[in-house]
Amino acid sequence: NAGVTQTPKFHILKTGQSMTLQCAQDMNHGYLSWYRQDPGMGLRRIHYSVAAGITDKGEVPDGYNVSRSNTEDFPLRLESAAPSQTSVYFCASSYWVKDYPYEQYFGPGTRLTVT
Amino acid sequence: DAKTTQPTSMDCAEGRAANLPCNHSTISGNEYVYWYRQIHSQGPQYIIHGLKNNETNEMASLIITEDRKSSTLILPHATLRDTAVYYCIASSGTYKYIFGTGTRLKVLA
Numbered sequence: 001n002a003g004v005t006q007t008p009k010f011h012i013l014k015t016g017q018s019m020t021l022q023c024a025q026d027m028n029h030g031y032l033s034w035y036r037q038d039p040g041m042g043l044r045r046i047h048y049s050v051a052a053g054i055t056d057k058g059e060v061p062d063g064y065n066v067s068r069s070n071t072e073d074f075p076l077r078l079e080s081a082a083p084s085q086t087s088v089y090f091c092a093s094s095y096w097v098k099d100y101p102y103e104q105y106f107g108p109g110t111r112l113t114v115t
Numbered sequence: 116d117a118k119t120t121q122p123t124s125m126d127c128a129e130g131r132a133a134n135l136p137c138n139h140s141t142i143s144g145n146e147y148v149y150w151y152r153q154i155h156s157q158g159p160q161y162i163i164h165g166l167k168n169n170e171t172n173e174m175a176s177l178i179i180t181e182d183r184k185s186s187t188l189i190l191p192h193a194t195l196r197d198t199a200v201y202y203c204i205a206s207s208g209t210y211k212y213i214f215g216t217g218t219r220l221k222v223l224a
Contacts, residue, residue: 004158031210033210035214040216041214041216042202042213042214042215042216042217043159043212043214044214045211045212048210058211059211088156090158090159092158092159094210099145099207101147101149101164101206101207101209101210103149103161103164104159104161104210104212105161106158106159106160107158108157108158109156109157109158111156
């Protein structure tokens with residue numbers, strides 16, 4: 001099993017450009033989420049999904065969109081990038097059982113710079 | 116979800132036990148205590164979690180006080196590879212994780 005994979009590893013984007021960060025998992029997990037980590041800070045959740053076709057906002061969703069058409073993939077889209085979105089982005093997956101929080105498995109991250 | 120408080124940094128001698136404290140005085144009855152660590156800029160790695168009872172796995176032990184207001188992560192024989200930032204998180208089934216800045220553990224040779 002590859003676990004949680006993310007592409008690309010690094011990317012530089014100009015202000016106003018759009019981009020999709022890819023996340024895929026091969027563990028048949030129901031729960032997928034996106035986090036961002038800014039320098040010297042902990043991770044903050046952007047969006048999450050508990051099953052294909054179901055997505056919801058996390059704690060810092062503004063400027064990001066997600067979709068989930070199948071179990072494996074959970075792409076994060078930046079429609080019009082801003083310098084404030086310069087960050088390291090992590091995708092995480094977990095089993096989903098209502099009211100029981102299983103441990104999350106994190107991907108290696110995508111380091112994004114918006115100039 | 117409850118906020119947690121951890122010391123900013125700690126040092127530990129290689130081969131000794133590393134005891135990392137966490138305060139979660141506002142934790143509610145359905146919130147679990149989770150520990151993750153982040154080595155360099157890698158994705159966080161799950162270590163252990165618990166609700167009320169003490170827990171042990173191949174990586175660490177988790178001691179939760181009876182009133183559940185604090186906990187301690189114990190790495191029994193720290194190695195240089197355990198140098199990382201350790202995060203203590205209180206979370207219920209909503210998977211809402213509030214990551215603080217964690218404890219930066221440095222294992223010294």
